[in-house]
Amino acid sequence: MKINVVGTSCSWYKRNNTSFILDDKMLLDVSSGNYKPIIRNIDIFDLNAIFISHLHADHVGDLHIITTRFIRESKKRGRTTKLRVYGQKGLPEQIVELKKIIYGAPDELDLELLKDSIDFIEVKDGMEFEESGYKVKVYKMSHGNMLCFGYSFTDKEGKTISFSADTCRCVSLETMLSTSGYAFVDMAGITENPHHLHYEGFAELEKQYPTCKMFPVHTSDPSQEYAEKNNMNFLHDGQILNL
Numbered sequence: 001m002k003i004n005v006v007g008t009s010c011s012w013y014k015r016n017n018t019s020f021i022l023d024d025k026m027l028l029d030v031s032s033g034n035y036k037p038i039i040r041n042i043d044i045f046d047l048n049a050i051f052i053s054h055l056h057a058d059h060v061g062d063l064h065i066i067t068t069r070f071i072r073e074s075k076k077r078g079r080t081t082k083l084r085v086y087g088q089k090g091l092p093e094q095i096v097e098l099k100k101i102i103y104g105a106p107d108e109l110d111l112e113l114l115k116d117s118i119d120f121i122e123v124k125d126g127m128e129f130e131e132s133g134y135k136v137k138v139y140k141m142s143h144g145n146m147l148c149f150g151y152s153f154t155d156k157e158g159k160t161i162s163f164s165a166d167t168c169r170c171v172s173l174e175t176m177l178s179t180s181g182y183a184f185v186d187m188a189g190i191t192e193n194p195h196h197l198h199y200e201g202f203a204e205l206e207k208q209y210p211t212c213k214m215f216p217v218h219t220s221d222p223s224q225e226y227a228e229k230n231n232m233n234f235l236h237d238g239q240i241l242n243l
């Protein structure tokens, strides 16, 4: 899998928010501020699918722009197949609402127009399906009171690459790590808390699941600094990995 790391940060810092382009065909989260780096890297017209972890802005904030651009491009260039967007219930309604609030143009995008070009697929914990040649598995994570999903992708050779999204330590995360060769894992927490894994917890999991190469993402500046000082597999915005 080719992984383009669009961003590595959580909301509060100068780096881009955490999101990924997979094989130039799929997006994992469309964070606020990441629309431009994404369109500098890929042609939205060629997208197969978007996976959304949860409804915090640093994960879904630019989805309304990407979907609007996709609709425009596919009408202009005559695409007949739909884009698939995987995420929780209510995602299309949220896109339309957000668009109205931000642009004050209620006619520009409505649910009918959105569903004309895009299939919204509601995900649930433990769900498995095929997408773009991968077997995808959905994990419900533990992110305070927010409903949040992580996704793992298994290729035809059986290699599994996972994305935890926002989570603290939980059974789902551990199951994901125990079955993955590579995992991109939330390390935003500076102290232990019910929303995010912190760096000591991350380091413990690295020891506990040595067969999984873990990359800290969604980092705060202190946790990114910790990762660099301790030779963890830290990443930079714009980095491309072939795993």
Ligand SMILES: [Zn+2]
Pocket: 010, 011, 056, 058, 059, 166, 218
């Ligand atoms: Zn976040």
Ligand SMILES: [Zn+2]
Pocket: 054, 056, 143, 146, 166
């Ligand atoms: Zn969040």
